[in-house]
Amino acid sequence: MSSLLKIENLHVSVGETEILKGVNLELRQGEVHALMGPNGSGKSTLAYALVGHPKYEITKGSISIDGKDIIELDPAERARLGMFLAFQYPVTIPGVKVADFLRHAVSNVRNPDRKEGEELMPMRDYRKELRSTMQELNIDAEFARRYLNDGFSGGEKKRMEILQLAMLKPKFAILDETDSGLDSDAVRVVSEGLKKLSGPHMGVLIITHHERLLEYNIPQYTHVMLAGRIVETGDAELANELHNNGYAGVRERHPEAAAEEEAAKEEPATV
Amino acid sequence: MATTEALNTEVPENVNAEVSIGEYQFGFHDPTDEYPFMSQKGLNREIVAQISEMKGEPGWMRDFRLKSFEIFESKPTPEWGGDLSGMDFQDIFYYVKASDRQEKSWDDVPDDIRKTYDRLGIPEAEKKYLAGVKAQYESEVVYGSLREDLAAQGVLFTDTDSALKDHPELFKEYFGTIIPPSDNKFAALNSAVWSGGSFIYVPPGVNIDFPLQAYFRINTENMGQFERTLIIVDEGANIHYVEGCTAPTYSSDSLHSAVVEIAVKREGRCRYTTIQNWSNNVYNLVTKRAMVYADGLMEWIDGNLGSKLTMKYPAIYLMEPGARGETLSIAFASEGQHQDAGAKMVHCAPNTSSRIVSKSISKDGGRSSYRGLAKVQKGATNCKSNVVCDALILDPESRSDTYPYIEVEEDDVAMEHEASVSKIAEEQLLYLMSRGLTEVEASAMIVTGFIEPLVKELPMEYAVEMNRLIELQMEGSVG
Numbered sequence: 194m195s196s197l198l199k200i201e202n203l204h205v206s207v208g209e210t211e212i213l214k215g216v217n218l219e220l221r222q223g224e225v226h227a228l229m230g231p232n233g234s235g236k237s238t239l240a241y242a243l244v245g246h247p248k249y250e251i252t253k254g255s256i257s258i259d260g261k262d263i264i265e266l267d268p269a270e271r272a273r274l275g276m277f278l279a280f281q282y283p284v285t286i287p288g289v290k291v292a293d294f295l296r297h298a299v300s301n302v303r304n305p306d307r308k309e310g311e312e313l314m315p316m317r318d319y320r321k322e323l324r325s326t327m328q329e330l331n332i333d334a335e336f337a338r339r340y341l342n343d344g345f346s347g348g349e350k351k352r353m354e355i356l357q358l359a360m361l362k363p364k365f366a367i368l369d370e371t372d373s374g375l376d377s378d379a380v381r382v383v384s385e386g387l388k389k390l391s392g393p394h395m396g397v398l399i400i401t402h403h404e405r406l407l408e409y410n411i412p413q414y415t416h417v418m419l420a421g422r423i424v425e426t427g428d429a430e431l432a433n434e435l436h437n438n439g440y441a442g443v444r445e446r447h448p449e450a451a452a453e454e455e456a457a458k459e460e461p462a463t464v
Numbered sequence: 465m466a467t468t469e470a471l472n473t474e475v476p477e478n479v480n481a482e483v484s485i486g487e488y489q490f491g492f493h494d495p496t497d498e499y500p501f502m503s504q505k506g507l508n509r510e511i512v513a514q515i516s517e518m519k520g521e522p523g524w525m526r527d528f529r530l531k532s533f534e535i536f537e538s539k540p541t542p543e544w545g546g547d548l549s550g551m552d553f554q555d556i557f558y559y560v561k562a563s564d565r566q567e568k569s570w571d572d573v574p575d576d577i578r579k580t581y582d583r584l585g586i587p588e589a590e591k592k593y594l595a596g597v598k599a600q601y602e603s604e605v606v607y608g609s610l611r612e613d614l615a616a617q618g619v620l621f622t623d624t625d626s627a628l629k630d631h632p633e634l635f636k637e638y639f640g641t642i643i644p645p646s647d648n649k650f651a652a653l654n655s656a657v658w659s660g661g662s663f664i665y666v667p668p669g670v671n672i673d674f675p676l677q678a679y680f681r682i683n684t685e686n687m688g689q690f691e692r693t694l695i696i697v698d699e700g701a702n703i704h705y706v707e708g709c710t711a712p713t714y715s716s717d718s719l720h721s722a723v724v725e726i727a728v729k730r731e732g733r734c735r736y737t738t739i740q741n742w743s744n745n746v747y748n749l750v751t752k753r754a755m756v757y758a759d760g761l762m763e764w765i766d767g768n769l770g771s772k773l774t775m776k777y778p779a780i781y782l783m784e785p786g787a788r789g790e791t792l793s794i795a796f797a798s799e800g801q802h803q804d805a806g807a808k809m810v811h812c813a814p815n816t817s818s819r820i821v822s823k824s825i826s827k828d829g830g831r832s833s834y835r836g837l838a839k840v841q842k843g844a845t846n847c848k849s850n851v852v853c854d855a856l857i858l859d860p861e862s863r864s865d866t867y868p869y870i871e872v873e874e875d876d877v878a879m880e881h882e883a884s885v886s887k888i889a890e891e892q893l894l895y896l897m898s899r900g901l902t903e904v905e906a907s908a909m910i911v912t913g914f915i916e917p918l919v920k921e922l923p924m925e926y927a928v929e930m931n932r933l934i935e936l937q938m939e940g941s942v943g
């Protein structure tokens with residue numbers, strides 16, 4: 194049976210400011226969903242709340258995987274249950290080599306019962322797999338020895354996210370603007386890569402402002418977020434319409450949310 | 465957290481079981497009832513004279529000690545740096561002898577002591593990658609070795625007491641000249657009650673390929689350890705000296721106050737690595753200074769992980785043109801710890817250069833300070849000095865301060881100073897954890913990465929040791 198990630202009436206605050214105001218969404222393994230919405234509407238906030246960023250406080254509602262509430266779980270435990278976020282702004286970790294970090298990550302995620310200090314995935318198998326995965330994604334093998342995202346270009350960081358996705362093979366992958374900042378060759382590599390990786394065992398939530406990624410990975414559902422709520426859900430056609438015409442139509446159809454969006458702009462979030 | 469009683473059990477075999485992972489690993493102790501000698505607690509002229517007498521020293525050393533004791537008494541306890549108000553000088557044993565003689569074979573070292581060093585891994589390291597070892601237990605060196613080929617080339621590696629007896633002229637030429645007793649209160653204290661430490665002489669042109677290591681162990685409660693180290697690197701010679709130190713965990717305080725004097729002659733090189741891992745009840749107040757002559761190089765690699773309070777600022781005096789100095793310092797302050805560490809570089813001659821790289825980590829309410837001086841004296845033209853300090857603060861309870869002092873009496877110098885403080889990085893933690901790393905693994909990885917630029921300067925064995933100790937410190941913090 195395929196797993197289900199269920200988000201119900203989710204409210205999320207940063208400091209005093211409520212950013213998500215009741216989000217509902219169901220993502221099943223094997224499905225592709227697109228999440229769109231204007232800048233500042235709360236897409237990344239949803240992504241952070243899903244992986245358990247401590248700054249994003251869930252004040253109401255639930256997130257569950259196959260009926261098990263995961264709100265109390267820390268990000269590592271969620272990762273071991275199959276959650277993955279390709280970050281919009283991947284973090285730099287000086288002095289930590291990509292290969293070392295990823296070997297730890299893979300060992301934990303593939304063997305969720307692994308305790309600290311226990312054996313890591315055998316070096317030879319790991320190396321082999323890492324090398325071939327990097328090859329497939331057109332990433333120079335030299336990156337494995339570099340410090341994580343240290344001095345990487347914007348596009349290189351995004352590709353590093355996809356490499357991690359490929360190695361960790363999550364059940365639920367959230368891609369937060371993984372296609373932005375990439376040159377057009379890289380967008381193709383990433384799009385094709387994702388297409389290969391997804392399939393029946395991965396549910397994908399693609400947050401994007403662009404078309405290419407969705408052309409390769411056609412969403413069954415497109416959700417539109419406005420002022421912290423999902424105001425519309427449609428199919429791939431909706432994504433096309435938004436690309437062509439922008440969000441004016443959405444705001445017209447949802448004047449209340451549009452008004453909230455305006456109001457939020459006037460008093461910027463205080464943290 | 466394991467209770468103090470659990471840590472103080474007299475049955476060392478059980479200790480590891482009692483100590484949860486991440487607790488201080490070396491907090492066990494041995495029985496002391498069979499010791500040949502322990503001075504009375506506290507310090508006065510009589511005890512100073514008694515130490516000298518027991519050691520059978522010449523009159524000049526006795527006088528030197530007594531004079532130093534006067535200086536010690538006349539100097540106020542420093543009020544800067546760390547908090548020394550809890551330090552009771554009368555509640556310390558100033559001289560403790562655990563064994564009557566120094567051995568050349570581990571088999572001859574008294575059982576308890578030998579077992580302790582076994583647990584610390586010293587004999588094993590000696591076999592694998594050391595050119596010589598000195599093991600100091602309490603006040604005296606109980607074991608010493610030096611590779612035969614080095615001895616044949618004229619390298620001297622003895623405890624400092626033996627050097628006074630066996631090499632009196634060389635000894636007198638340098639002893640107390642680089643750090644006089646009047647330098648500071650703790651240098652005076654050491655000069656009064658010093659015992660043990662390493663004495664090394666490397667003859668001209670001799671290159672010692674593997675490190676010489678000294679290992680300092682305090683065992684008794686309220687112990688004061690005052691080793692005195694003197695290293696002379698003659699022209700074109702090269703040495704890497706390493707010191708490690710641990711102590712049992714006690715509820716009352718111990719004192720470690722060493723003096724280390726080093727002379728690096730023309731084109732000589734000396735690297736001095738410290739992995740200081742005292743238990744959290746040790747005041748560690750150490751004076752270290754090297755004088756470097758023409759085209760020589762001195763490097764301090766100073767890792768401070770343990771102790772209650774460390775005040776230590778290894779100094780390099782660049783005495784002649786072309787001399788270079790480098791200090792790489794790592795300080796890790798956890799709960800109840802204050803690492804007040806840093807470096808001093810004094811450019812006394814033209815065309816000299818120095819570099820200080822300091823990395824500090826504070827967590828669980830620990831406090832680390834960088835305190836450094838870069839000084840260029842009049843006439844020392846065309847000098848270069850570069851200081852970089854980074855601090856990593858792992859939680860809001862912890863603290864880090866930077867006190868950089870720069871004194872320049874010449875115009876023609878290039879001084880660079882950079883300081884950065886990063887709060888840990890909530891975002892870094894989240895990022896690693898979202899990939900399945902536990903909080904402990906993630907923060908250990910961030911910290912290991914943070915000090916990587918320094919650790920990679922160490923020989924492999926010490927790099928591994930340093931990373932392992934850091935990981936242990938990190939494991940202690942969460943859960």
Ligand SMILES: Nc1ncnc2c1ncn2[C@@H]1O[C@H](COP(=O)(O)OP(=O)(O)OP(=O)(O)O)[C@@H](O)[C@H]1O
Pocket residue numbers: 207212230231232233234235236237238239248281462464
């Ligand atoms: N850590 C934070 N501190 C303060 N405000 C925040 C924080 N995170 C999000 N916000 C605010 O919440 C709102 C939603 O931000 P979010 O990043 O989720 O938007 P987004 O939909 O991902 O936008 P974009 O398309 O620009 O990436 C914004 O107003 C933003 O300023």
Ligand SMILES: [Mg+2]
Pocket residue numbers: 236237238281369
């Ligand atoms: Mg965003």
